[in-house]
Amino acid sequence: MQAQLIALDWGTTSLRAYKLAEGGQVLEQRSLASGIMQLPKAPRIIGGRECTDGFELAFEEACGDWLDAQPQLPVIACGMVGSAQGWCEAAYRDTPANVATLGTSLQTVRSLRGVDVHIVPGVIERSRLPNVMRGEETQVLGVLQNLPGEASADLLIGLPGSHSKWVEVADGCIVHFDTFMTGEVFAVLSEHSILGRTQQRGGSFEGDAFDRGVQVALSADGETGPLSTLFSARSLGLTGELSACAQADYLSGLLIGHELSALANVQRRRRNSVHLPSIILIGNTQLCARYRRALDACGFTRVTLAEQATERGLWQLALAAGLVSSTASR
């Protein structure tokens, strides 16, 4: 089957490359650590000249051989590659942002090998506390493509990660979203705070400890907020009530529990209803499993997982941009 598109999901710490055939079918995929904050440095010859530009180097690494074989393949990319610190800035689109038409606003950068890379713009919500995303808008599109239109009214799309996003959609538009820095806070506390000193990591997932953390966040004790309950990851260790190998998952549950507890409160207020929306989760499988577990404890009873949202979204955007042709008529 002939490749029709190279699709790149190029974030802060990773770069995933997909070679897609008609209908967006994945022929091959690769995962590299060449996110925009950790680009390769070793010079190489590109287009006959020595090159030291990190973006060019990462691009060659990710799909140079695919382009050698098929130089006319179009290339599309989403994520932090379009940020001010990226390869070429693709200005944010404002909410309400119609994700299906983002493909008509791609920003182009010409690579040294002469191939154009089409970069998807991020989305900004200019509220009192502004919110921004880059990459998630593409995943949201990938999910919406497979949903009946009316399903989105009672839906919240969750994208767990270093900075998790919770996205509300209406009529194919991103109308509102919240960001929680839960993943990054967990990482810096585990690596650099006193809480990490007594954590023994690397064992299997301690589900009971995780659930306990979630329950603490939801309990009356949780009303002091995460800045306070965090300390229990240490003090329960001091009193022998939490073993060293359970502390990391307890902390994970505690932070995710605080995130989802706050999210549930805000959702009830925004919807003026005690009922919570359906959830579709997109992201890393293990992380989504944690969120699913905690969502259930927080009263979100309808939770499903989306697969291949990124590659599907990128394919749709390439279609909208005319980089590939539709197979709908076949």
Add this chain to the structure above:
Amino acid sequence: MQAQLIALDWGTTSLRAYKLAEGGQVLEQRSLASGIMQLPKAPRIIGGRECTDGFELAFEEACGDWLDAQPQLPVIACGMVGSAQGWCEAAYRDTPANVATLGTSLQTVRSLRGVDVHIVPGVIERSRLPNVMRGEETQVLGVLQNLPGEASADLLIGLPGSHSKWVEVADGCIVHFDTFMTGEVFAVLSEHSILGRTQQRGGSFEGDAFDRGVQVALSADGETGPLSTLFSARSLGLTGELSACAQADYLSGLLIGHELSALANVQRRRRNSVHLPSIILIGNTQLCARYRRALDACGFTRVTLAEQATERGLWQLALAAGLVSSTASR
């Protein structure tokens, strides 16, 4: 004036030494970086033998010359020096803990030079989420000594720091306290997270940015909690609404605001009253000034600062232990 006591406030990252005369008057004081997590390593001769023990080395550094001059001076110490990772563990006293009588439970360790160091026990509250303190109990005593007994009913003693403590007292006893890891969370986020990358630090205090952070925490936007509002320290920068040199103080205000907002809610619930207690703050002057500013914004209208709480508390404990004699009759 003759010295009567050496008093040490020996924490995780610092060691403060006081030479006290009768009535607890401070004759001399020193501040060293030799907290229990960063003890000196260079060997020295102590008591005729080469010594490499970090606690002995720090002790010599802090007050060896004072003891050379007056070998019979008693020594008392509070703080993390009495923890399991300290010089000698002084078991916690349970709440309700009468702070005036902690002096009768000192733990003794004999130093190489033959001088006994008397270590003050910490306090533990064995609630569902246990809470512990070491050092703060001594400061609370130092404050209570100067207060009329009935004042403590409507009082909350605040000890801002890496792990701030909020202490409720009744009849001279610590009956309840909360811990917030606000200071440490601020430090690790500023040093190790994406928020630090755009912070330009080292300038003067940006009071407006700090106040803005406090207000965000108190606003409807703050209902998503600190894990979410944190991201605004970045997104307001991206939209040009918060300058690089204002971001650290904004983040500081945001975190302290979330701490105090949660504290106010919990206090109202515990006291079953809309009225908030009086506050006495103990600690670093600049940090207390930040807390005072934020407390005012959060509705705590009666706030005072305590001076010399540590040295006064240590003197009182030494009196209770019979290490020094009272001057009350003079």
